[in-house]
Amino acid sequence: MFTTETKIRVRYGETDQMGYLYYGNYAQYYEVGRAEMIRSVGLTYASMEKEYGTLMPVMSLNMRFVRPALYDELMTVKTTLRELPGSTITFYHEIFNEKNKLVNGGSVKLCFVNAETNKSIKAPQFLLGKLRPFFEATTKSETL
Amino acid sequence: MFTTETKIRVRYGETDQMGYLYYGNYAQYYEVGRAEMIRSVGLTYASMEKEYGTLMPVMSLNMRFVRPALYDELMTVKTTLRELPGSTITFYHEIFNEKNKLVNGGSVKLCFVNAETNKSIKAPQFLLGKLRPFFEATTKSETL
Amino acid sequence: MFTTETKIRVRYGETDQMGYLYYGNYAQYYEVGRAEMIRSVGLTYASMEKEYGTLMPVMSLNMRFVRPALYDELMTVKTTLRELPGSTITFYHEIFNEKNKLVNGGSVKLCFVNAETNKSIKAPQFLLGKLRPFFEATTKSETL
Amino acid sequence: MFTTETKIRVRYGETDQMGYLYYGNYAQYYEVGRAEMIRSVGLTYASMEKEYGTLMPVMSLNMRFVRPALYDELMTVKTTLRELPGSTITFYHEIFNEKNKLVNGGSVKLCFVNAETNKSIKAPQFLLGKLRPFFEATTKSETL
Numbered sequence: 001m002f003t004t005e006t007k008i009r010v011r012y013g014e015t016d017q018m019g020y021l022y023y024g025n026y027a028q029y030y031e032v033g034r035a036e037m038i039r040s041v042g043l044t045y046a047s048m049e050k051e052y053g054t055l056m057p058v059m060s061l062n063m064r065f066v067r068p069a070l071y072d073e074l075m076t077v078k079t080t081l082r083e084l085p086g087s088t089i090t091f092y093h094e095i096f097n098e099k100n101k102l103v104n105g106g107s108v109k110l111c112f113v114n115a116e117t118n119k120s121i122k123a124p125q126f127l128l129g130k131l132r133p134f135f136e137a138t139t140k141s142e143t144l
Numbered sequence: 145m146f147t148t149e150t151k152i153r154v155r156y157g158e159t160d161q162m163g164y165l166y167y168g169n170y171a172q173y174y175e176v177g178r179a180e181m182i183r184s185v186g187l188t189y190a191s192m193e194k195e196y197g198t199l200m201p202v203m204s205l206n207m208r209f210v211r212p213a214l215y216d217e218l219m220t221v222k223t224t225l226r227e228l229p230g231s232t233i234t235f236y237h238e239i240f241n242e243k244n245k246l247v248n249g250g251s252v253k254l255c256f257v258n259a260e261t262n263k264s265i266k267a268p269q270f271l272l273g274k275l276r277p278f279f280e281a282t283t284k285s286e287t288l
Numbered sequence: 289m290f291t292t293e294t295k296i297r298v299r300y301g302e303t304d305q306m307g308y309l310y311y312g313n314y315a316q317y318y319e320v321g322r323a324e325m326i327r328s329v330g331l332t333y334a335s336m337e338k339e340y341g342t343l344m345p346v347m348s349l350n351m352r353f354v355r356p357a358l359y360d361e362l363m364t365v366k367t368t369l370r371e372l373p374g375s376t377i378t379f380y381h382e383i384f385n386e387k388n389k390l391v392n393g394g395s396v397k398l399c400f401v402n403a404e405t406n407k408s409i410k411a412p413q414f415l416l417g418k419l420r421p422f423f424e425a426t427t428k429s430e431t432l
Numbered sequence: 433m434f435t436t437e438t439k440i441r442v443r444y445g446e447t448d449q450m451g452y453l454y455y456g457n458y459a460q461y462y463e464v465g466r467a468e469m470i471r472s473v474g475l476t477y478a479s480m481e482k483e484y485g486t487l488m489p490v491m492s493l494n495m496r497f498v499r500p501a502l503y504d505e506l507m508t509v510k511t512t513l514r515e516l517p518g519s520t521i522t523f524y525h526e527i528f529n530e531k532n533k534l535v536n537g538g539s540v541k542l543c544f545v546n547a548e549t550n551k552s553i554k555a556p557q558f559l560l561g562k563l564r565p566f567f568e569a570t571t572k573s574e575t576l
Contacts, residue, residue, distance in 0.1 A: 012467070012477070013310045013460045017303040017359055023202040024175070024301050027168025028445045035444070035504070045444070046504035049161075058167040060208040061250075065201065071305055072467070072478035106205075156323070156333070157316045157454045161447040161503055168445050172301045179300070179360070189300070190360035215449055216323070216334035305481075311490040312459025319456070337449075345497065346455040349538075352492040394493075 002081045002134035006036040009074050021069035026095070027061065030108050033079035034091045041130040053115040054124055059088065063106035073097050084135050085123035087111065146225045146278035150180040153218050165213035170239070171205065174252050177223035178235045185274040197259040198268055203232060207250035217241050228279050229267035231255065290369045290422035294324040297362050309357035314383070315349065318396050321367035322379045329418040341403040342412055347376060351394035361385050372423050373411035375399065434513045434566035438468040441506045453501035458527070459493065462540050465511035466523045473562040485547040486556055491520060495538035505529050516567050517555035519543065 008029055016022040035045050048054045069075055080092040088111050095104040112121045152173055160166040179189050192198045213219055224236040232255050239248040256265045296317055304310040323333050336342045357363055368380040376399050383392040400409045440461055448454040467477050480486045501507055512524040520543050527536040544553045 009464075011460055012304055012463050013312050015305040016300055017305065017307040018199060018201065019305040020201070022171075022301045023205060024168055024171030027166075027171065028443055031168070031444050032441075044504055046502075055162060057162065057164070057212070058209050060206075061167060062204075062206050064204040068201070070478075072476055153320075155316055156319050156448055157456050159449040160444055161449065161451040163449040166445045172299055175300050176297075188360055190358075214334075216332055306487060306489065308489070310459075311493060312456055312463070315454075315456025315459065343450060345450065345452070345500070348494075348496040349455060350492075350494050353490050356489070 002037070002131065003078060004033075004037040004040045005076055005078050006033055007074055007076055008032055010069055010071050012071055015071045019068070019070065021071075023063075023065060026063060026065075026104055026106075027108075029075065029077050029095060030061075030079075030091070030093045030106070033077040033093050034108070036077075037079045037081070037091070038127075043127065043130055048124075048127070049115065052124060052126060054121070054127075055113040055115050056089070056110040057113055059109045059111055061106070061108050063104060065104055067097065067101055067103045069095070069097060069103045075103065076100075081131065081134075084128060084131055085112075087120065087122050089123060146181070146275065147222060148177075148181040148184045149220055149222050150177055151218055151220055152176055154213055154215050156215055159215045163212070163214065165215075167207075167209060170207055170209075170248055170250075171252075173219065173221050173239060174205075174223075174235070174237050174250070177221040177237050178252070180221075181223045181225070181235070182271075187271065187274055192268075192271070193259065196268060196270060198265070198271075199257040199259050200233070200254040201257060203253045203255055205250070205252050207248060209248055211241065211245055211247045213239070213241060213247045219247065220244075225275065225278075228272060228275055229256075231264065231266050233267060290325070290419065292321075292325040292328045292367050294321055294365050294367070295362055296320055296365055298357055298359050300359055303359045307356070307358065309359075311351075311353060314351060314353075314392055314394075315396075317363065317365050317383060317392075318349075318367075318379070318381045318394070321365040321381050322396070324365075325367045325369070325379070326415075331415065331418055336412075336415070337403065340412060340414060342409070342415075343401040343403050344377070344398040345401060347397045347399055349394070349396050351392060353392055355385065355389055355391045357383065357385060357391045363391065364388075369419065369422075372416060372419055373400075375408065375410050377411060434469070434563065435510060436465075436469040436472045437508055437510050438465055439506055439508055440464055442501055442503050444503055447503045451500070451502065453503075455495075455497060458495060458497075458536055458538075459540075461507065461509050461527060462493075462511075462523070462525050462538070465509040465525050466540070468509075469511045469513070469523070470559075475559065475562055480556075480559070481547065484556060484558060486553070486559075487545040487547050488521070488542040489545060491541045491543055493538070493540050495536060497536050499529065499533055499535045501527070501529060501535045507535065508532075513563065513566075516560060516563055517544075519552065519554050521555060 014025045076096045078094045090109045092107045114121050158169045220240045222238045234253045236251045258265050302313045364384045366382045378397045380395045402409050446457045508528045510526045522541045524539045546553050
């Protein structure tokens with residue numbers, strides 16, 4: 001298991017007339033969460049596209065809304081990878097408010113596409129190589 | 145069962161650099177789908193909030209992405225209510241492109257909140273009264 | 289002078305906690321206004337990009353906000369071209385609410401870029417050919 | 433004159449199919465710029481609304497687009513107040529990319545509205561008191 005956290009402050013333009021972060025805008029928070037997880041291992045999603053020609057289209061999205069997120073609150077987006085990616089990768093997200101209360105939880109499943117051929121591919125080695133250490137470590141400690 | 149359809153053309157600002165309708169923007173298409181369903185029975189979600197003081201916060205969202213939606217395509221958002229709302233209401237959505245191919249499918253579950261007390265309530269009578277005919281009709285024809 | 293009109297209904301996700309259409313979302317309404325003007329002469333901006341390889345990046349944007357636009361209001365976006373494009377094109381927009389009151393007015397100046405060379409070009413002939421009749425007509429009637 | 437800077441990283445969902453930060457999304461960057469300026473003097477726009485009942489609707493927006501902003505670039509939003517607010521307040525913004533090249537420049541003029549009466553008011557004292565020191569300092573040094 002591999003977990004990272006990133007902070008996002010709710011913008012005025014992201015709220016709706018109920019005064020809540022609009023439900024459609026959480027998808028961007030999830031996007032930032034997974035982009036920052038990838039950055040934390042020394043890659044960027046930008047370089048995956050540009051240098052490696054690997055796109056990651058979204059296959060499915062699931063969210064439950066527990067509490068409203070309000071304007072100007074500094075949210076914590078906790079992103080977790082529960083297993084190494086194979087032909088797909090699933091990121092789990094939990095969003096907490098400043099009082100550390102759960103606001104939203106969910107997951108996004110993406111696949112890997114070769115930008116040139118536009119065909120689905122398996123999780124590329126340059127990504128697996130960066131992620132494997134986090135899962136080996138877990139496995140080892142579990143063996144003890 | 146009650147189904148309505150509405151058309152939405154993909155805006156340039158809704159696409160991302162992959163050239164696809166950004167995955168987070170489908171939530172707005174779902175929102176338009178359910179708002180137009182409510183309008184079709186002679187209500188508006190705007191009046192539900194303003195005149196009846198009934199808010200409908202989103203509880204959960206599920207989506208699967210089948211094909212990309214592209215800039216300027218005229219999408220058909222098909223919205224279905226499978227049963228009368230109780231303490232929650234679930235809208236099912238399917239989005240088709242101009243070639244009538246399924247692009248995206250999913251559902252949104254919302255609850256009903258009294259704007260003054262901020263408490264959950266059951267589906268209000270003014271809404272049930274408008275929706276019941278569609279389900280009675282179905283029931284009757286099924287009984288035959 | 290050449291003017292077209294298109295209708296856009298304000299989405300819930302486009303409002304902010306003041307209950308107004310968020311000021312940043314007007315830019316999408318302007319975008320729809322100019323796309324529909326181009327469609328009205330038998331072209332599409334989508335085909336300009338894909339078939340003709342002509343991009344139109346925005347150079348400047350000016351807006352004044354006269355009244356709030358509210359959720360679910362059906363807005364009229366009036367788009368005007370005051371002169372034939374040269375090395376740039378300027379669209380003027382006025383947005384009216386259901387009571388025909390002016391809500392917002394402004395303009396967007398764009399240039400033309402060859403997608404392959406990434407260089408600025410003059411307004412392409414396939415566009416000028418479609419627009420010229422509207423300006424010739426005006427000129428003639430003014431001569432009378 | 434009073435200037436503050438804040439950083440914003442371009443999200444995937446904010447780009448368009450040209451691969452640029454969509455022109456309508458700069459308005460959110462301006463919003464973040466002015467919110468962070470207000471925070472830097474010990475206030476928040478959130479508290480101005482909630483505790484002081486002061487809304488700040490936008491009156492006009494002007495932008496010029498100099499270079500594209502690209503996905504994942506860490507932009508610097510430089511926000512400047514050239515004079516103390518009176519019945520309106522104008523924020524000037526410049527956005528720079530990672531190479532410190534100017535990407536976008538513009539301004540937003542807002543007014544002050546009493547949330548209860550919905551009437552325009554002058555810049556409130558709690559705000560002026562926080563801003564005045566920055567302008568007095570300038571004046572004094574200019575007198576020398």
